[in-house]
Amino acid sequence: MNRNRLQRLYIPLIVFTLLLLSIISITSLAKTDLAHAAKEPTSAVKKLVMGTSPDYPPYESVDAKNNGEIVGLDIDIAKYITSQLGYELEITSMDFSGLIAALQTERVDFVMSGMSVTDERKKSVAFSDSYYTARNTIVSQKKNGFETVEQLSGKLVGTQLGSTQDQFAETIPGAKHKKLNKIADLIQELNSGRIDAAIVEDAVAIEMVLANSDLAMNFIPVVEEANGYAIAFPKQTALVADFNRMLDQMKENGELQNIIDKWFEEKQADTSGQTGFLNIDFRVLDGYVPYILKGVYVTLLFTLVSALLGLFWGTILSLFKISGIRPLQWFATAYTSVFRGTPLLVQLTLIYYAVPQLFNFDIPALLAAGLAFGLNSAAYLSETIRGGIMAVDKGQREASIALGIPYRKMMVRIIFPQALRHILPALVNEFVALLKESSLVSVIGVTELMRRADVVRASTFRSFEALLLVAAIYYVLVLVLTSLARMLERRLRRSD
Structure with missing residues (x-):
């Protein structure tokens, strides 16, 4: 009876996977269409997307103790300018090294992140006038x-x-x-x-x-006149003149200096009591723990989507490999070779930055991460599932063929349930690896556990305490996952 129930779960599982991926894709497309529409000159609601790396206080950082918003000197300047020009401002975070690429792929409309004007950067982007000069x-x-x-x-x-x-x-x-x-x-x-x-x-x-x-x-003594910090734009943009006009106005009416004074004075007040910490002092996490824990949901959601996509696509690839049809075998073998032979981080950044450039589709960071990890996981799972199918006694296939059972029904009702028992430990290992490797998605700005730990590190200028807390959370999540897998494995054994 238990085996029959398990067998009947396979088709709903596949349908659920397809439905889930379709919903995610449709939602992402809708958001992208709205974002593109907002950028059109004829749109009623005008929106500008600002890129920043919020780990550089007091210019930009995440207010992790309160509402989790990105705040700072650059943010206040951007809000003032966009509001005066009649735009709605949307802020997106990413690593500093990816900001120029985001401009070039038109993922963002402008960048403010304590970025100095250099001759090398001028080759790739356009700059406004300087709004602050640092040493x-x-x-x-x-x-x-x-x-x-x-x-x-x-x-x-x-x-x-x-x-x-x-x-x-x-x-x-x-x-x-x-x-x-x-x-x-x-x-x-x-x-x-x-x-x-x-x-x-x-x-x-x-x-x-x-x-x-x-x-x-x-x-360090200033040898020559520094260019200072400026706002970066894509080449061939009409926004530079408007932003320069607003910067001139802010300098004349004193608004720019007011913002600078505000953040430098607040900075001194906020940090004056932070000296003299012990080598390990978990008091620095006071007020930050709820912010970090919110990353658990994003991590689990990302892992679930990646695991379902990897399981579904890996199953198809495994069937290609045992199909006996040469083109399908070649495709599955080449796919596995490419995705297992290249680093996952390279695949992730390629999908995130190349898709807008090649297909004019502003793929959300979380969707890009789910695709990259799911497609990569499928390459490994295809070999695991193929091995499980081949481990099933050949007599099961021969008996099914002799009884006239269609191939699809034979695979779903007879072969796959038996293969699952053989490969369950390997599947659990792959899902655990996905859960732990989810920390990589922080490089494209997904606010999962590791990204939130980086935010806390940037705010407190201390690393050990935040990283140890995140490590403990990952460990608990892995323990829960492995415990559930053991329960399922025992249930499958009792159903034999």
């Missing part, structure tokens, strides 16, 4: 106390990848370089002694030193 600063441990660029010769210097400080570090004679994605990573490397110094912007350096009493900062 480069050396941050190091107090016991080293590097005060000049010359003292960094022969030392390992850390910078944020893609920043102007990164480019400046390349000019330091004799210095070795280490490029990291986030400012919080630089803090961790400094405190652990893996790098000798970091080159960062002055306001961020003050944040770092106030939050870590063992660090010291020293300004």
Whole structure:
């Protein structure tokens, strides 16, 4: 009786998978159509999408203790300008190194993220006038106390990848370089002694030193006039002139200086009590835990969609491989070879950035992640499922054929249920891997557990506490998943 019930579940499972994927695709298409419509000049509601990397306080960061919104100096400037121009502002977050690519693929309309104007960037994007000029600063441990660029010769210097400080570090004679994605990573490397110094912007350096009493900062003399921070736009855009006009107006009426004063004063007040932390102090997570826990839902949703897609498409590929039809076998073999032979992170970024460029479809980050992980998982599952099918006694097939049972009914009612018992441990391992590897999707801005931990690290300038909490959450989720799998396995054995 239990076996019959299990067998009847296969067709509904496949139908549910297709329905779920269709709903996600339709919803995403609808959102994209609305977003594209909002950008049309004739649309009643005009919207501009701003790209930023919210790990650079006080310019942009996530207000994780309250409503989880992105706030900061750049955000206030963008809100003022867009409201004065009659636009609705939508803010999307991603890694700093992906902002230029987002502009080039028209995923965002403009970028504000403490981005300096450089000749190299001018080749790819257009810039507004400068709205703030910062100074480069050396941050190091107090016991080293590097005060000049010359003292960094022969030392390992850390910078944020893609920043102007990164480019400046390349000019330091004799210095070795280490490029990291986030400012919080630089803090961790400094405190652990893996790098000798970091080159960062002055306001961020003050944040770092106030939050870590063992660090010291020293300004680097300005050799030439700095270009300052500006707003980046795609080439061939008409927005630059409007934004420049509004920046001039903000400078004249004092609104720009008011915003700058607000954030630099708040920064000093918010961080003044953060010195003198112990090496491990979980009090820094006070107020941030609810924000991190909200990432559990996104992680589980992403894992479910990826697992269902991988199981469905992997089953089809496994049938191709045992079909005896040469073109289908070649396709399935080539597919498996490509997806198993290339890094998952490369596949993820390709889907996220290439789809808008090739198909003019602004694929949402979560959908891109689900597709990338599902398609990758299918390549591995196809071999697992094929092995399970081949492990079923040949006599089962021969008896079915002799009784005149159609092939589809034979596979669904007889072969697949028996194969499932053989491959269940391997399926569980794949789903556990999907759950843990979900942390990779943080690179394209999906706010799952790891991305939220990065936000907390950027806000507190401390890494160990947030990462340990996220590791514990992942461990609990894996324990729950494996426990459910054991219950299912015992149930299947009792049904024999």
